[in-house]
Amino acid sequence: MKTFPLGSNPLRSALLGAGLLAFIASQALASSHREAPFISGQSQVDATDLYMFRSYEAGRQDYVTILANYIPFQDPQGGPNFYMFNPQALYEIHIDNNGDAVEDITFQFRFQNTSKQGALPVGGKQVKIPLINSGQISGVNPATLNVRETFTIDVVRNGSRSAAHSPVTNTAGGSATFDKPVDNIGEKVFPGGYAAYANQHIYNVAIPGCAVPGKVFVGQRKEPFYIAVGKIFDLFNLNPLGPESGGNNNDLEHKNVSTLAMEVPIACLKAAGEPVIGAFTTASLRQGRVLDGSPPTGIGKVARSAGAWTQVSRLGMPLVNEVIIGLDDKDKFNSSRPKNDPANFADYVTNPALPALVESLFPAAKAPTNFPRSDLLTVFLKGIDGVNQPRNVVPGEMLRLNTDIPATAMAAQNPLGVAAMDNAGYPNGRRPGDDVVDLSLRVAMGALCVLTGTTDALKVGCKPSDAPAGGLAFTDGVRKNASNYGASFPYLTTPITGNFNPPAAAGSTYP
Numbered sequence: 001m002k003t004f005p006l007g008s009n010p011l012r013s014a015l016l017g018a019g020l021l022a023f024i025a026s027q028a029l030a031s032s033h034r035e036a037p038f039i040s041g042q043s044q045v046d047a048t049d050l051y052m053f054r055s056y057e058a059g060r061q062d063y064v065t066i067l068a069n070y071i072p073f074q075d076p077q078g079g080p081n082f083y084m085f086n087p088q089a090l091y092e093i094h095i096d097n098n099g100d101a102v103e104d105i106t107f108q109f110r111f112q113n114t115s116k117q118g119a120l121p122v123g124g125k126q127v128k129i130p131l132i133n134s135g136q137i138s139g140v141n142p143a144t145l146n147v148r149e150t151f152t153i154d155v156v157r158n159g160s161r162s163a164a165h166s167p168v169t170n171t172a173g174g175s176a177t178f179d180k181p182v183d184n185i186g187e188k189v190f191p192g193g194y195a196a197y198a199n200q201h202i203y204n205v206a207i208p209g210c211a212v213p214g215k216v217f218v219g220q221r222k223e224p225f226y227i228a229v230g231k232i233f234d235l236f237n238l239n240p241l242g243p244e245s246g247g248n249n250n251d252l253e254h255k256n257v258s259t260l261a262m263e264v265p266i267a268c269l270k271a272a273g274e275p276v277i278g279a280f281t282t283a284s285l286r287q288g289r290v291l292d293g294s295p296p297t298g299i300g301k302v303a304r305s306a307g308a309w310t311q312v313s314r315l316g317m318p319l320v321n322e323v324i325i326g327l328d329d330k331d332k333f334n335s336s337r338p339k340n341d342p343a344n345f346a347d348y349v350t351n352p353a354l355p356a357l358v359e360s361l362f363p364a365a366k367a368p369t370n371f372p373r374s375d376l377l378t379v380f381l382k383g384i385d386g387v388n389q390p391r392n393v394v395p396g397e398m399l400r401l402n403t404d405i406p407a408t409a410m411a412a413q414n415p416l417g418v419a420a421m422d423n424a425g426y427p428n429g430r431r432p433g434d435d436v437v438d439l440s441l442r443v444a445m446g447a448l449c450v451l452t453g454t455t456d457a458l459k460v461g462c463k464p465s466d467a468p469a470g471g472l473a474f475t476d477g478v479r480k481n482a483s484n485y486g487a488s489f490p491y492l493t494t495p496i497t498g499n500f501n502p503p504a505a506a507g508s509t510y511p
Helices: 012-017 194-199 230-233 325-332 339-351 353-359 376-381 447-452
Strands: 047-053 063-074 089-096 105-113 119-122 125-128 147-157 163-166 203-206 214-222 256-265 276-291 301-314 399-402
Touching: 047 276, 047 301, 047 399, 063 089, 063 214, 063 276, 089 256, 276 447, 301 325, 325 339, 339 376, 376 447
Parallel strands: none
Antiparallel strands: 047 063, 063 256, 089 105, 089 276, 105 147, 119 125, 147 163, 203 214, 214 256, 276 301, 276 399
């Protein structure tokens, strides 16, 4: 498989200048936050973002980091329950390592929330407290933590349902049960600081089938995604050709998310002869659910579930369900698998409605004219030839990473990734600092048609004249970079404290 040297990257010129107005959607637009009608009311199983990249922490170059974020739009002031994973759900991270659009390795996460029934003596009676903690918190599972949230991870190979399950275990003691840190309630609760407390929940783990240990962390993090959501919803009420950084506020800056983080040896993920791995994350619920009017003592017992698992959330590449899939089929996409994408969603990719909508709002942004849109079929369902396309690829939407391309050191990373000659970035996987809003969906307006040239060097089936707006530099005016995130696993930063109470904006008053 060929890769592009840093000094002569053919993705650079077109993608740096390509236009993207692919933001107008009928559901909340923030990567994959509340992107479909059903999932918008099921926040605990709503996948928001998926990241996959070669680890750039010093000494960890032989590992891949995978971050699957769930539970969107978390206000830091989330008490008394804060944000727990659903103990009646199945969360999964799937890896396809041979390009056939079918998972070969699956990591299954299951959660258990256990009340300790903390009580205080009040007038001669023991009365259960109304809080998730009874005092300050330090260490793993202290007595002052009133609800203990734990999780297990199983590895499944060659099929996520029927194949044998093998547990991931803690290298310190061999336990298959891990504690999840409670959310960042506030400074008074964590006298040693929340970061020090949460870091005690980073585990070195033995992964079945892997010769060396990996790492796992599950817990709350500061929302890493960045976008001018409000202005975009207001019919793109901003200067789309303005500055790429500082032009608008990041509307997710004061939110948190919950993260499933794994660092896995590359040798455990890729197959012989194929350096490209694909990934997507899903969440599933049981088919049947009954509300219990007299639930037993415990946490999360109001609804009882039974029946087979039913997939309700799916995420690979960012923004696909939002800006490509039609409103009526968004739930269907969330319940589908990559191998079925060509049969189920081909028209949305080859004949997309969004570029036409963009042109109606901005007449100068002429929609591409090449139908069927083979360029979109390539970037979303196959990967780009010479960058992250498997040798024997079968079309199916997922995030793809060429593990043969070395990681770029944190200080040298460019948020425009491959387009800026940083081959270790998006769309070759995705790092926290990569600007997928300004970059990854620019192809919706024909960036690849401009890039591929008259000779179709990238084999995307179009030419520059097919995309009149393919070279326009649209932006939402929000940008971060690698320095806004951590330098080591799990890379995403400490969540915003629960006692966060920002002042009113200048000139405004609270009602």
